[in-house]
Amino acid sequence: MEPWDVTIVGGGVLGTSIAYWLAQQYEGRIAVLEKEVDVAAHTSRRNTGVVHRPFYLDPVGRKVFARCAQVAYGMWKAYAAARGLPWLEISTFEVALREEDQARLEKYRQWGLANGMREDELELLTSSDVRRYEPNVRCHGAIWSKTDTAVDYREFTQSVRDDAEAAGAKFLLGSEVASVDVAGDLLEVRLAAPEEERVYIDPRRKISVHVGRGREAHRTRFLINCAGGNSIDIAHRLGVGREYTDLHFRGEYWEIDPAHHYLSSRNLYTVPRHPELPFLDPHWIVRVDGRREIGPNAVPVSGPYTYRGFFDSPKELSSKLLEVPLRNKLRLLVNPDFVALAAEEGASSVSKRVMAKRAQEFLPSLRVQYLVRPGTAGVRASVVDRSGNFVKEAIELPGPHSYHITNYNSPGATGAPAFAAWTVQRLARAGHLDHLKAKVAKPGGLWDFEHITESIEAPAAS
Ligand SMILES: Cc1cc2nc3c(=O)[nH]c(=O)nc-3n(C[C@H](O)[C@H](O)[C@H](O)COP(=O)(O)OP(=O)(O)OC[C@H]3O[C@@H](n4cnc5c(N)ncnc54)[C@H](O)[C@@H]3O)c2cc1C
Incomplete structure (x- = not known):
């Protein structure tokens, strides 16, 4: 079989958005290998579901994510309206729990404006202003981000997949990458043998998906690794990013009894204790x-897929703890602050009382019995560098016939369609897409590639 021109590993919101832009811009055989039977099966579904406005992102230190979040807000808003997807502009109060956090609220306002938010989207509130809007909330003050929005990123990703397919990309579902090897000018991707042949009915499309059929070696001229919690492992297999390792953190939620939804009609975030x-x-x-x-x-x-308990198997735990490079984790594990935090977070997993107590700091009338059932947990993969520090921004690493994106964390779902366009542009500039022919007549789309990439690269607002 002819090799694929570009293969993307991972059909989360990022890999799907990159497939969309490649298929929009280029002729050629573009494939997405996704191990599950649908896109957005993991973090891109199991998240908080907020389109975050970039008031809390440092316009210098986190420039790329801040720009992408700002640009993508308008993209998702237009997309939701055009595709009839839910868009609930709920807004967020980010509250100061300590007097000393107040200065940060003012800083957030400045960052939001520097990142391109409008004056009327952000308002500083005193504690009595907050009580006027949300009588159950206690704090020293807040910043009100009025355009933070609740969405369903799974539906967004599924719809972008439809658009990517309409433009020519192929989604090969149930295809788990087991290994990748360089074979001359190509990469040879070996897929894990499926446990069994399955036919899965896609309820959205009313078609059947055959998993475990017609497996053959998958050869590709270029590979883009967007495998989320597995991305570092795939990079390591090609000898890329060996200086990094990762740790996985499960984020758990508790659903509130509907009788107590009145406690707040807006999102409530707190100024982080540990920025x-x-x-x-x-x-x-x-x-x-x-x-x-x-x-x-x-x-x-x-x-990355431990949604219950602390480890799936003793073997998995020991290989995680002992994987190379060991030094990164050892440095982190001897950091007393990290160990104390991990213990506190573990306690909040074991005990919903601990979780409720933490939220009572800003919602004192919340009672533990209002937390009625666990919500959908998601796992975040955080990359640790050689000094034992968590890396804040996404990491992009070129490799043999490949490009690897890892540590693509929050607000990654917000910024994905913009970050994806920017990635495609940079790959093109670096010559990695020279084997593809640019489409002369680009398929119609809601989003404008040139405008998006220029907005990300534009000089900072003064
Ligand atoms: C608890 C939590 C809450 C969050 N809340 C928000 C929020 O409110 N707003 C926001 O903007 N961001 C949020 N984020 C971040 C956001 O969800 C992520 O940045 C984003 O979903 C990452 O997308 P992705 O495509 O990189 O990864 P993923 O969604 O994890 O996709 C990776 C895909 O790769 C596939 N894969 C892995 N290994 C292989 C393999 N070997 N072969 C084939 N396929 C493979 C997986 O099955 C998966 O589908 C949150 C994250 C967490 C953990």
């Missing part, structure tokens, strides 16, 4: 279907 680990503080979230949840925490677990 370097902003994913640690639980929030009150309004889901796109109106459910309210508390979460997530960040419980260390052994693998």
Whole structure:
């Protein structure tokens, strides 16, 4: 069989968006290998479901994510309207729990404006302003981000997949990459043998998906690794990113009894206790279907798909702890702050009382019995560098006939369609897509490639 021109590993929101842009811009054989039977089966579904506005992202230190979040907000908004997907502009109060956090709120306002948000999207509130809008919330003050929006990223990703397929990309579902090897000018991708042949009915499309049929070696001229929690492992197999390792943290949520939804009609986030680990503080979230949840925490677990318990098998745990490079994790594990935090997060997993207590800091009338059932947990893969520090931004690593994107964390779902366009542009500039022919007549689409990529690269607002 002819080799594929570009193969993307991973049909999350990122891999699917990259497939969309490649198929929009180029002729050629473009494939997505996804191990599950649908796109967005993992983190791109199991997240908080917020289109985050970039007020909390440093316009210099986190420039790319801030720009992508800002640009993608308009993209997703137009997309939801055109495709009839839910878009619930719920807004967020980011509250200061300590007097000293107030200065950060002002900084957030400045960052939001520098990142391109409008003046009328952000408002600083005193504690009495907050009580006027949300009488159950206690804090020293807040920043109100008025355009934060609740969505369903799984539906977004499924719809972008439809558009990518219409433009010519092929999604090979149930295809788990087991190994990748260089074979001359090509990469040879070996797929894991499926446990059994299955026919899965895709309820959305009313078609059957055959998993485990017609397997043959998958050869490709170029590979883009967007495998989320597995991306570092796939990079390591090609000798790429050996200086990095990763740790997995499960974020768990608790659903609130509908009788107590009145406690807040907006998202409630807190100024992070540890700005370097902003994913640690639980929030009150309004889901796109109106459910309210508390979460997530960040419980260390052994693998990217450990949605229950702390490890799937003793073998998985020991190989996670002993995988190379060992030094990165050892440095982190002797950091007393990290160990204390991990213990606290573990306690909030074992005990919903601990989780409720953390949320009572800003919602004192919340009671543990209002947390009625666990919500959908998601796992975050955080990359650790040689010094034992968590890396904040996404990491992009070129490799043999390949490009690897790892540590693509929050607000990654928000920024994905913009980040994907920017990635395609940079791959083209670096000559990695020279074997593809640009489409003369581009298929019509809602999003404008040139405008998006220029907006990401534009000089900072003064
Ligand atoms: C708890 C939590 C809450 C979050 N909340 C938000 C939020 O509110 N807003 C926001 O913007 N972001 C949020 N994020 C971040 C966001 O969800 C992620 O940045 C985004 O979903 C990452 O997308 P992805 O495509 O890179 O990864 P994934 O969605 O994980 O996709 C990777 C895909 O690769 C596939 N794969 C893996 N290994 C292989 C293999 N060997 N062969 C074939 N396929 C493979 C997997 O099956 C998976 O489908 C949150 C993250 C977490 C963990």
